[in-house]
Amino acid sequence: MDNIVLDVQGLNVDLATPNGPLHAVRNVSFQVRRGETLCLVGESGCGKSMTSLALMSLLPKVAKRSAQHLSFLGEDLAAADKKRINALRGNKMAMIxxxxxxxxxxxxxxxxxxxxxxxxxxxxxxxxxxxxxxxxxxxxxxxxxxxxxxxxxxxxxxxxxxxxxxxxxxxCSPELLIADEPSTALDVTIQAQILRLLADLQQELGIAMILITHDLGVVARIAHRVAVMYAGEVVEEGLAHDLFADPRHPYTQGLLSCIPVPGRTAPGGRLGTIPGVVPSLIGEFQGCGFRERCPHAQERCRVTVPVHTSEHDHRWRCILNGAPA
Structure with missing residues (x-):
């Protein structure tokens, strides 16, 4: 327990809109340990950056944060006042x-x-x-x-x-470093240099790091654990090796099918696609957010979706206990 730097349980972020609250982050939970890299993965608009801003207390004024438990080095961030947050931010917690x-x-x-x-x-x-x-x-x-x-x-x-x-x-030698897509705007050569630099610095300094990206190639090179986000919630989380070798959630499977694999993807062959669009998160929302795009969707996906757990703390949110490929 002593090596847990950040413990997030039941994090929610709601944004006020003219049509009602937008549930940008929904019941997100994860932990980050010292020297570990957790990658938050998902397409644009899934809540990755909003999660990071919530952790750093940098949300816009129209946003409201709530959490069952939100601690940094054992300190309750949810109860910390503005002065205390300012003392931590940029000092013990930093963001790229x-x-x-x-x-x-x-x-x-x-x-x-x-x-x-x-x-x-x-x-x-x-x-x-x-x-x-x-x-x-x-x-x-x-x-x-x-x-x-x-x-x-x-x-x-x-x-x-x-x-x-x-x-x-x-x-200021932070204990936690959050990197929000730090290589997106760079060309491929510089991107590789930046990622290698982050990995080397983390290993040297023992920093806990959250890396936010939509690039699964980046994840494969740098992550210890991966949390896949969709429609504001974490739909699958586990060790990077386990998640790539045995993805359980249909959305994770869909993301991985979109990536060309050397030796397996034929030159000029068709890559996988995920049809449809991300659902609106304004107003009341229940059930699986991926159900309108999922090839395995059933009527029960419209109600509460169970969370399954396998070895090595591999968790996924789906009605299927090991969704078929």
Whole structure:
């Protein structure tokens, strides 16, 4: 129990809309341990980013968060006031945002933005903060790091800006790092470098990491555990190896069928598809969110869906105890 960094049980996020509440995150539960990478996977709009914002207390004003249990290093985040959250965020909990050009402030130098959280949380001198920034820029692979501190975000390439974001998140040696699709806006070569960098840094520093992505190729390379989200809820969770080798939920199976497999997918062959669209989550919602797109749907999918568990804590939410392929 001591190595559990983040424990999330029954997390819900509702957003007020003119047509009623939108249930963006529905009864989400997971744990992240020290040195472990949990990947949140799913198509756009499934609630991955909203979950991360809820953990960081960065939700928009129209959003309401609730949870049965939400603890970080044994501390109840749901009961923490704004002052306490500000003391944790950027210090013990850090986040790498999806698009560094919008996350970095164009009016301030890289040095100003790197040093800000260190000065705030560590009460250090400017010289100590600058030395820490230079050290981390070098650690994330940026050359001439001392000179980079005086540059502005627009003077750096997309790959360098993303590395700056990683260095910024690591300034105060956080226990938990949330990376929201950190390589989406980058080309394939730089993407691979960023993912390798994150994996190396996590192994070196023993950080608990949540990686949010829709790319199952990324998941296969970096994840210890995987939580597949659909329509605001986790429909399957387990060790990465188990989930790829034996996917139980029809949605997970559909996602994996969309990926070409070397040696098995014929050149020019057709990949799998998932017909239909994600359902509206506004107003009352019951049963399986995937039922309108599922080839195995039955009438009982419209009511409460059971959660099954197999060995290695592999869990899935479906009426079928091991959905057929």
């Amino acid at each position: 945002f999806q698009e560094p050009m919008t996350a970095l402030n164009p009016a301030y130098t890289i040095g100003n933005q790197l040093m800000e959280s260190y000065l705030q949380h560590r009460r250090s001198s400017a010289a100590e903060a600058r030395a820490r920034a230079i050290d981390l820029l070098e650690k994330v692979g940026i050359t001439s790091s001392a000179q980079r501190l005086d540059q502005y975000p627009h003077q750096l390439s997309g790959g360098l800006r993303q590395r700056v974001m990683i260095a910024m998140a690591l300034m």
